[in-house]
Amino acid sequence: MAERREKLKRFVQEEAKAIGFDACRIARAKDMPEAAAALGEFVAKGYYGQMKWMAETLERRSSPLNLWPEARSVIMLAMNYGPEEDPRPLLKQPDRANISVYARNRDYHDVIKGKLKQMAGRFAARSGADVKVFVDTAPVMEKPIAAKAGIGWQGKHTNLVSREFGSWLFLGSIFTTEELEPDRAEKDFCGSCRACLDACPTAAFPAPYKLDARRCISYLTIEHHGVIPEEFREAMGNRIYGCDDCLAACPWNKFAQSASEMKLAARDDLKAPELSMFLGFDDAAFRKFFTGSPIKRIGRNRFVRNCLIAAGNSGHGFLAGQCRVLADDESPEVRAMAVWALARLLPQAEFAALARARPRDTDEDVRREWQREEEMLCI
Known part of the structure; x- marks a missing residue:
């Protein structure tokens, strides 16, 4: 059993790299209690605004098992979209329109979902396990799961931060009934820094x-x-x-590479x-x-x-x-x-x-x- 898990995990990591993902880690589907509590507080305080689906899908979103009870492992994948240059100087050109970096090209949902389906199909064929893919539009807490899997940690701005890619990561997930060896959660390296908090206009x-x-x-x-x-x-x-x-x-963005190759x-x-x-x-x-x-x-x-x-x-x-x-x-x-x-x-x-x-x-x-x-x- 251990040898099977090791081989399947190695297969997953190799496939992720070959298909164009920058990071691939595993989390247990059942290991999300802290995330559920944080989400409950977010909804209870009304922080979600007009996004009513946040409250409507609270129970399903609070755990991968609530979304799919048969799931045993979550394969979390990340793609770097780090910009070629700092986007903030554009704020000083008021005759120009400032569009968030992630939206300056194709819809990342389409890009990542296609890759997830391709990878999930190969994994299912190799393992014989059932799989489901999710990217942002489903009630999945990608950032907490990615943190639990060790891709990064949720920074003080609540977004995922990686020591390799800074704050510039697209996330997607493959749920599977296969039992895979989980990776260690990443530590929080924000320390006393509050640059992101102070930057919010x-x-x-x-x-x-x-x-x-x-x-x-x-x-x-x-x-x-x-x-x-x-x-x-x-x-x-x-x-x-x-x-x-x-x-x-x-500050962790200084380690992020440009996403031009992607x-x-x-x-x-x-x-x-x-x-x-x-x-x-x-x-x-x-x-x-x-x-x-x-x-x-x-x-x-x-x-x-x-x-x-x-x-x-x-x-x-x-x-x-x-x-x-x-x-x-x-x-x-x-x-x-x-x-x-x-x-x-x-x-x-x-x-x-x-x-x-x-x-x-x-x-x-x-x-x-x-x-x-x-x-x-x-x-």
Whole structure:
């Protein structure tokens, strides 16, 4: 039995490397009590915001065995997506749109899931065991399982940190009925460092190792529906999809290698795209430009909403013309954020004249934006 386990584990590791994964470790399916407790606290405090599925799938998510009772081992796999350069300097170019590093190329779900299926099929053929693959979209706690398997540890920003790849890792898992020898969990090497916590522009960490997603720019730009709460708009800067600040601040990134060899290098047109281009997108243009991209999943309206906040933060009056057009958009969330942007881009007298000339909007959120800006300008 021990010899079989050793051979199968060696097979798994060799296959993982051959197929393009940067790390492969094993965890027992039953070893997740700490993660379940942390998840329960996250849900109990309402930190999940509008992500209702977090509460709805709490029981299934809290243990691999709740998702698949027959599972005995979890093969955790990681792929490095470390950027070629620090993404933070782009924050100082307000006429440019800042897109999170992970979303600057193909949807990683598609990339990793294809590799997982290929590897799982080979493992099943070799072992005779049943297998199931998961990558992010299923109720699996990838980061705690990866930490238990020894790929890295969950840092104070709650993301996985590796001594080899820093904070830049995509994760996927293969559940199997095969009993495999588990790897040792990784130690926490964060020490007294709080670089990631201090880097957060919206104070989304109520304490080390705890995240209030409702304050996180990644959550706000991707998961949050409707108008962005006013208190976070200026802090968003030109971040139109996700936020890399806490990841990029991690000192362990100095050991991370570029992901160019994994064919996940950023598209040239997403490294520092002009904000004005995105403000002109209708639904068809949006879908065409982001074909195969994870950004496509949030839809044109939410995406343009984010771009309007970036426009309002830019200080560039030449964007006001596009914002005026979007103030008449079919989407209420787009119209509302266009009002906010216009109030910051137009001279006060010009905005006041525009506000007085406009008919009453049919949407409450949009009316509220006009009223708030008018009151602030004493119109």
